[in-house]
Each structure stands twice: as structure tokens, then as C-alpha cells.
Amino acid sequence: MVLSPTPGPVVVRVDDVTKQFTVRKDNSLKERIVHAGRRGRAHKQEYTAVDGVSLEILAGTTVGLLGPNGSGKSTLLKLIGGIVSPTTGRVLTRGRMAALLELGAGFHPDLSGRENVFLNASIMGMSPTETAARFDEILEFSGIGDFIDTQVKFYSSGMFVRLAFAVAVHTDPDVLLVDEVLAVGDEAFQRKCMERIMRFRSEGRTIVLVSHSAAQVQELCDRGIVLKEGQMVFDGDVNDAVSALRDVLEGRRVGEAHALDSGKPIEITRIDVLDTEGNTREVVPTGSKMRVRIHVHARRPIPDWDMGFSIDTPTGQMVLASNTERLEVDLPSLEAGDSSMEFTIESANFGPGQYFVNANVWPVEPEDTHVMWQGARFTMEHTDDSIGTVAAAISVG
Amino acid sequence: MKFPGRGGKLREVFDRRDLLGLLVRRDLQARYRDSVLGFLWTLIRPIVQFLMYYLVLGQFLRAAEGIPQFAIFLFAGLTIYSFFAEMVQGSTTSILSNAGLVKKIYLPREIFPLASVGAAGFMFFVQCLVLLAGAVLFQALPAPVEMLWFFPSVLLILIYGLALGILLAALNVYLRDVQYVTDVVMMLAMWLSPIVYAWTMVSDAFNTLGLPAWAIEVYTDNPITLAVLGFRKAFWGAGMDADYPDDLLLRIVIAGLIGLVLLFISHRVFTRLQGNFAQEM
Numbered sequence: 001m002v003l004s005p006t007p008g009p010v011v012v013r014v015d016d017v018t019k020q021f022t023v024r025k026d027n028s029l030k031e032r033i034v035h036a037g038r039r040g041r042a043h044k045q046e047y048t049a050v051d052g053v054s055l056e057i058l059a060g061t062t063v064g065l066l067g068p069n070g071s072g073k074s075t076l077l078k079l080i081g082g083i084v085s086p087t088t089g090r091v092l093t094r095g096r097m098a099a100l101l102e103l104g105a106g107f108h109p110d111l112s113g114r115e116n117v118f119l120n121a122s123i124m125g126m127s128p129t130e131t132a133a134r135f136d137e138i139l140e141f142s143g144i145g146d147f148i149d150t151q152v153k154f155y156s157s158g159m160f161v162r163l164a165f166a167v168a169v170h171t172d173p174d175v176l177l178v179d180e181v182l183a184v185g186d187e188a189f190q191r192k193c194m195e196r197i198m199r200f201r202s203e204g205r206t207i208v209l210v211s212h213s214a215a216q217v218q219e220l221c222d223r224g225i226v227l228k229e230g231q232m233v234f235d236g237d238v239n240d241a242v243s244a245l246r247d248v249l250e251g252r253r254v255g256e257a258h259a260l261d262s263g264k265p266i267e268i269t270r271i272d273v274l275d276t277e278g279n280t281r282e283v284v285p286t287g288s289k290m291r292v293r294i295h296v297h298a299r300r301p302i303p304d305w306d307m308g309f310s311i312d313t314p315t316g317q318m319v320l321a322s323n324t325e326r327l328e329v330d331l332p333s334l335e336a337g338d339s340s341m342e343f344t345i346e347s348a349n350f351g352p353g354q355y356f357v358n359a360n361v362w363p364v365e366p367e368d369t370h371v372m373w374q375g376a377r378f379t380m381e382h383t384d385d386s387i388g389t390v391a392a393a394i395s396v397g
Numbered sequence: 398m399k400f401p402g403r404g405g406k407l408r409e410v411f412d413r414r415d416l417l418g419l420l421v422r423r424d425l426q427a428r429y430r431d432s433v434l435g436f437l438w439t440l441i442r443p444i445v446q447f448l449m450y451y452l453v454l455g456q457f458l459r460a461a462e463g464i465p466q467f468a469i470f471l472f473a474g475l476t477i478y479s480f481f482a483e484m485v486q487g488s489t490t491s492i493l494s495n496a497g498l499v500k501k502i503y504l505p506r507e508i509f510p511l512a513s514v515g516a517a518g519f520m521f522f523v524q525c526l527v528l529l530a531g532a533v534l535f536q537a538l539p540a541p542v543e544m545l546w547f548f549p550s551v552l553l554i555l556i557y558g559l560a561l562g563i564l565l566a567a568l569n570v571y572l573r574d575v576q577y578v579t580d581v582v583m584m585l586a587m588w589l590s591p592i593v594y595a596w597t598m599v600s601d602a603f604n605t606l607g608l609p610a611w612a613i614e615v616y617t618d619n620p621i622t623l624a625v626l627g628f629r630k631a632f633w634g635a636g637m638d639a640d641y642p643d644d645l646l647l648r649i650v651i652a653g654l655i656g657l658v659l660l661f662i663s664h665r666v667f668t669r670l671q672g673n674f675a676q677e678m
Contacts, residue, residue: 021676078675082503085672097503105501110427119423122416123502151430 017089064217067227095174104164109153142166271375421515474592487513488562539634550627564663
């Protein structure tokens, strides 16, 4: 993660904003007249997409809006962008704003690529002279080449998106609003987009990003806002926001403890991440020795049993897992009641970011596994030495 | 800090005049793209329409007999009326046909009906050139001073075209019937003003029917009628004073002032309604 430059003044202020939609089932004059008056109410439905949200965004920060489908995050982005106006409350903004809600929204299929570049840049607030000055750069970035003078209706969808993105990122916005647009194009192009957005960040611009991909948000943002049914349920550090999103997705209240009592012969009651001194760690330094302590509760004495753990990224990608079967370790027989066991990881070489620890236990005979998902969470300390999914000591010579 | 989507609209639209120009060009360029005759179509349609009225009404129905230089008389009326109709019809669908932009990008939305008015203005300009060429050819032009009537009448039609266009553009988002109603009303309105017939025919008919004096006043003070009469004065030199109502300029000025008030009101309505454009489409 690259740290943003020092945040500047407030560029976006959302003051207690509520947005209600009226969903009508009749859209023609005839239907409207037929359903006028009291019966009309049955054909109307009020729907609150954003409910009393207040927030401030400082210049130079990258903010991720997270939430399940229908939580109002796209509506909030549109409110910030001025595309819809709030029912109550107000939205104040400062500086030039570019909304990347849909690439190529202003493209006209019958015009050539060149004409569309000028039109689209103008829509984003650039003057024709500014566009002309940056035209070669835009063309270069898009990689369209000689097709620039062909009507865009003959473009492949990839070319279309590349040209649209090229225009969008060359318009020099102070605030960039991005809605899921990074999910298009081939891998090479996506990487190019990400690089560009990273550069925007390092230039001290403000980015507000809506994404379903928690990993993407974690990679790009330094602040996360989680919405649920139109209400803001979390606002703060992006790593905490991602776990708050998990809670929302799984229907839990944010930060609520996991439900226990599964009726299994052995149950996991808690998972701790510890350092060598036995202190609970939330942040783990790269390469340090790390201990995963699993607390279990046995209903009766169990002579033969096994346990295991796995470590996942927030997107559910497993990065490390093992169990006593694999390690060919015989655990001592378990007394009835509470006890605990530990796995020790000699050197934690995970890449920077957040991880979840899962664990499972089962008696050998009869096998009846109890799993605790995401019983603990830790963050790998950030180092400037390397990036990527694993961390390693690197030397040059 | 600024409020997106509110306040200082005129300024905001003015700041985006480059975009407005590009949107007008887009409309025009895209219209005849891939057609062999291209911009010639701008002329072909009105000329065919003109020939049709000239032959059927003027020659077959003998409307031309009482009116000298009937061709210019007719074409002048058609030109300014089609400008009005194109402004209103184009604006009405402008927000909907730019749904992609309205839903995804913040722009002062007034820009879309304005771009339609701009495109209609271009067509009008081309037709005016044809009209002028025709008038020179038939030696129908009035004294050069009389041609100044062009300005008040075009200004008047522009005010009403804008006022109606902006209002209908906003209403059409909520109620799609508006565009069809507009088409029908525009067709009717053409016969409600002295375009293919003379104003004197109406006043004579009203007299014969024994209608009260205010009836002809109501007919005359219809802004389209006033604009048509004024515009005709600028190009059709054969007209006598008796062919026009008294105090035409005063009537145009008053109608223009009322039009400005209507324009203000319709813009207020537009501003109120535009907040929900994005989700109504």
C-alpha cells in the first residue's frame, strides 16, 4: 500500500443526505389518469436508497464505498457526483469532478474515435484546445492506432472501453468517482487502469471508489465506508471496513461474536493470534514467529482427535493451511471441558494486508468436524521492501 | 464549495458553451452520416414540402390567386414555423435520447434541449439562405429597412421555442406521452397560424361569421402568428399594410416579454424536475 500525501481540505461534504425513490408502475398518461387519486397510491412505492448519511472526504484520500447489492453505494456515489439530487440534506463539493460511472457513456456510435474523444473530453469539462494538446497522449494510452478515424460502432468492445478510459483519465479531475468500471477489459488493460489510479493517488487526487471486490478496495483505498440498507454502518480504516463488510454480508451485526453451541462433541470456542511472548497480536511483523492458539470445549473425554487451521485473505483465497493429520502429530487425549492447543508458524511471510484465521477440530472416531470460520483476524505489517501476496527478505548483490 | 445541480445555471451553461457547440455538431453530423447526399437532405425535405403546398394549395386550390409572390409568401411562413416545430420537437426528446449521459455524468441538463435548439437553428439558417436566394430570384424582397423585421420575429419564436422546449423536455422524462402529444399539437398549430393562408383571409372570415372583435385579436396575438407575420414582412415585399394587423411591433414586444416570463417559469419547473431525471429513465 502506498501512503497518500498529507490530506488536504474537505473536498466533498455530505450533510445528512437521504434519497428516496418513488417507484411507479404506470408510466403513460392513460394509466396515470386511470390511477389518479386514492387508487394511485397503490401504484407508487417509496424506496429509501440512502438514509441519513453524513460524511466528509478530505483532498488526497482514497475512499472505498462497500456494501452488499442494493445497499445504496452507487446511489451515494451519484449523489456525490451530482447526477441525482438528494431528497433531504445537501451535498457540497469542490473542484473538478469526473465520474467514471460507465466508460464511454457519451460516445456516439456514428462519430469517429477522434470526434468522440473531443466530445467526451468536453463532457468531462475540458476545452477543445486542452484536448488537442493531450490528444496524442490519449491516443497512445488507448492503443487504438489508425482506427481513431473509424466510426466507433465498428470498434470491438475492448477498443471502445480502452478509448473511453483513456479519455477519462486524461481529463485531470480533482475528484475521481469510480463505479465498478475497473471490472472491464482484459487483464493487461485492467493492470493499466490500476496503475493509472495508483498514479492519481500519488498525485494527491481524491478518489471515491465503489467496488464489490474487497481486495481491490483494500489495495487502493485508505478509508472504507460500509453501507447497509442505505445506512452507513462503518467508516474508518479500510482493513476494518473489509471485515465490517464481511459481518454485513453474513448478516451479523458489525463486530458481533460468532454464535456457538453447535452440539458437536468438540467445539472451538476461540482462536487467538499470538506472538512468541504469548501476547495477542492484531498486527504481525513480517517474518516473525506467530502462534495460532485454538481454544476448544469437549463435551466428554476424547482419546483421539485432530485439529487444523487455515489462513484466508478477505476474498477467501487460502494462503496457508495445515492440520495435525498432515503434520503426523498425535494430540494428547482431551479431557472434558475447556482446553487449548497451538500451532506455531516459524516465520510469517504473508504479503501485507489483512487475513482471517479459520480452524477445525474433529474426533477420529466417529468423525464429526466443527469448523470456526474467521475466528481471528490479523494484519500483516506493511513494509516498503516489497509488495505482493508473499513477503520475503530480498537482498541485492 | 458548490452545490452540484443547483444555482448559477446560466453561468454553468455558459461555461460549457464549447460542449454545447460540440453537441450541436454531433447532432448534425450524426444525422446524415453514411448518407450519400448528406447535408443536401437539410434542403430536400423543406423544398419538397414547399412544392407540395405550392402546387396543391396555391395552384389546385387557387390560394395563390389572391396573393402575389405566393411562393415566397408560403416559404417564409414554412421556414419560421418549421424552425419552431423542430426546436420544440427536438427539445422534447432531447433528455431521453441522451439518457446515457444524463444517468452517468453530471452536466447542466439544460444543455441537451439547448443543443436541440442549436441544431434546429442551423437547419433554420440554411433554409433562410434558400429563402433569401429565392426572394432575390423572384425579386420579391422588400426595402432593406423592412428586412429588419427578421430580428424581432426570430427572437420571439426563439423565446417561445426555448420556453416550451425546456418544459416539455423535463415533462417527457416523467410522461412519455408528451412527445406524441407534442407531435399532434405541432401539426395542428401549423394551421392555427397564417402560414399557408393569409392573415386577411382569417380576419375576413371572422367578420363574415360575425365573431366579436376580440376573437381576431386572440388569433393574431398568438406568438406563432406574430412571428410568422413579422418574418414574412422581412422577406415578402408584396405585402401591403392591410395584410398585417396594426401595431405589429408592439404586439411582438409584449408577446416577447410574456414569453420571457414563461421561459423563466419553465426553467424553474425544469430545475425542480431534473433532480430525479437519472432514476426516471
